[in-house]
Amino acid sequence: MGRGKKFGKRGGGSGGGGGSRGVRGSWEELEKSNAKYESYYNDHGIIPAEDQEAFWPALRRELPNSFRFTGSRGHAVAVKQRLVDFHIPQITSITYEGNAVEPPKPVPWYPDELAWYMTTPKKVIRRFPPFASFQKFLVAETEVGNITRQEVVSMIPPLFLDIRPGMTVLDMCAAPGSKSTQLMELLHIGEEDATRKVMEDIKQGTYDPSKLPAGLEDYGRTTGLLVANDSDFKRAHMLVHQMKRLNSPNLLVTNHDATGYPSIKLPSPPGRERFNNYLKFDRILADVPCSGDGTVRKNPTIWKDWTPGNALGLHATQLRILVRALQMLKTGGRVVYSTCSLNPIENEAVIAAAVARCGGSNFVEIIDCSQELPDLKRADGLRSWKVLDRDCRVWNSWQEVEEHRKTAGISGLGRLSSTMFPPSKDLPLERCLRVYPHHQDTGGFFITVLEKKTEIKAKPENVDKVVPKASVAAVVEELEQKTKDNNGGPLDKIESLDDIVPHSTGTDGKDATVAESSHQPSYTATLDAPASPSKRSSGHLEDQVPTKRTKLENGTEVIIGDRPVHHPPPSAVEGQEDNTDFPKAEAPAQAKPPVKRKPGQPFEEPFKYVTGTEDEITEIFKFYNISDQFPRDRFMVRNAEGSMTKTIYYTSVLARDILTENEGRGMKFVHGGVKMFVKQDAQRPNQCQWRIQTDGLPIIESWLGPERTVTLTKKQTLRKLLVELFPKLDQHTYQQLGEIGHQTKDIQLGCCIMRVEPSESEDGLQERMVLPLWRSMYSVNLMLPKEDRRAMLLRLFNDETPVIHPPKFRSEDTPTTDLASDSQTESKDKSEAEAKAEIADSEMTYAQIEKDIPPPIAKTEEDLIKAENILRGQEQADLMSSRETYQRDGDEEDRFNTTV
């Protein structure tokens, strides 16, 4: 019998499903065994006899740490190199409890050595001082999105999706977003090189759009889209936080129940305006909620909590999610279904039932992946298994259950359904993948790849094949049983009667709809839209979509379905008429009353696209001398009036078309768009009020004219700019800022961009970077969040210096570094009178600024970010707290037994 460490209760994590939430921190012994769990897996052929000796001890060991570099960024190579050149040699020299520490190693099957693992326990890395520098590196690079800490097995499903740029991808159960970030990275692969080439070709006059790589037809950028969804509102926001680090204009985040995911409307093709056109996906990930018994190495309380009922209660939801995924998939597209459970009821049974509901193997094929990721050790999927009921009675077949029911009633059979048993028809279930903990020292995982061979019409759920609804007496009995199971202790929170009774068969006992049979709100209810079947006619829907008009640059007015595109529409993205007969998102019959917010619940502002011809956009294009070729019809704001008051966002064409086309249809979009321009108080009347936000800079930087671009070549100049907030810059001190001082002293006030040109020279930098600068009257400031400054200082200079704030802008206090001794001498030589006049001048100016310009005034970047947060309201605070929860490593996500 295994024993391990138990993490004691910590901080009041509230509510929630699984018992492991909020459980960790102290070190009492926890028993790592559970007779029911071990017996089901050992005695009924789930874990082969020859593997059992290795399987269980592996499951009882602590899980290695693992993390992944952000693959779509060329930058990731530099970050990885820092690990290899600096941290690994350092770690190799550490001994812990007399033993040499094993350094991180690349995961053998992960492409390009982007995923790494290490066996040193997390608690040691966190607390043992010699690891401090490595720990800081991990934290800093994670914060800025260069590293994602993710469990190794959780990295597998996205790799089997075979994603390429230009594809439309849906992640149905995406929070907190580990796999979504991987999917997004794969969608953007190749962009950096392709966009650089496009720019060179444009300069040389050799640009030829027909030569762009497939999927990168948007001037070298991906034309694809990721829709990341989660039904849990708070977790959907956690997902947003995680995804925002990647700054992709090709992302939409939604908040829907995946079992009834609404069809997303696309603009109708020209000439077919009366027809509805719905988005179908090239790839779908269904990483469904599961009992998570494969995560027991990370969530040790699963040892205590494991019961057969956990899987029985999830099977129907998992099946519905997978069937819905197959409905929304393009013909020829792939769905990857995955769980972090090893229970066949949640795995092979769901696959078999979904294939059957979609018409069989001729319609949906289980793909043989034995040649994909050949270094990944795995076992075949099961072809036979038994079903345990709540009382751990073993059932070999559905017939047995039915026989028993006839003679002994339904007691204890409440959750069983025919779909939980092995299929009667031959199906190559061995093609499913099972990853066991002893294969490569990971958690347990289940993955299956399905391909849609032809269009399907999913059969309705066969409610005859579910044990019928329990009587009140049966419910009472079930409650009593639960109390007994809990040794008289309090019952787990029961979310709904569904937890304890089987599905309803509808009023006539025969033809309940999916939603009715699961006691779930009907699909339309999820969309906050009143609907009746009659309203689902395509004509009705079409009538409800208001005609939108927009003006092109040349003044031509067009309707939205007829928008100009700046690249050929991606072939992989073309929509299809939705023939799945699944309910669609409905336009509300009449204007909806404003949705009442729960306390603390962020408010989702609408997404309003601007035409691109407004004065603000014209001013921005002029000030930064942005090329006319850069598309102007993808800018968006987040307020009902569509006014450019604070932030201008940018999205891809497809994201724009979806946000516009689905407005008022009840689709719950919680995020979309990259912040491109943010309004900043100007100090001079002719100064452009809009600064370029770091998030959007990589998208627009190559389109900017030379007037507002400066070039940094020296390491030490960058260091000074990173360490100091608002370093002073005037005619006397500009030399302290080296080459940047020279270039910015006479530049017009406002935002400019700084290119870091790589060079081989000793004082040069090896990485190419582009960063935004803010030139104000007496200083020039790198517009970078603190986290980015910290990460860069650590990586490039191994420097942990805290950022220096300008002490109340007093020039004599302006911190100096050893950057430019010449200029220091020059300052010292200045007459006292001159210096005093300068101080008075600057103080007066700042005082004036403070007095005359209404808040938010950003004296420091922190203020700026704070002010922005205040303006954005509660949302940011909520995100910050959810991010904390996420970073608390386990609490929140453990509730769903994720493997992040």
Ligand SMILES: C[S@@+](CC[C@H](N)C(=O)[O-])C[C@H]1O[C@@H](n2cnc3c(N)ncnc32)[C@H](O)[C@@H]1O
């Ligand atoms: C296993 S976790 C997903 C982990 C995620 N794919 C990742 O890699 O970070 C399952 C998620 O499904 C969500 N979920 C549960 N039921 C759902 C439903 N009916 N529709 C959509 N999402 C659901 C949960 O909120 C949870 O975040």
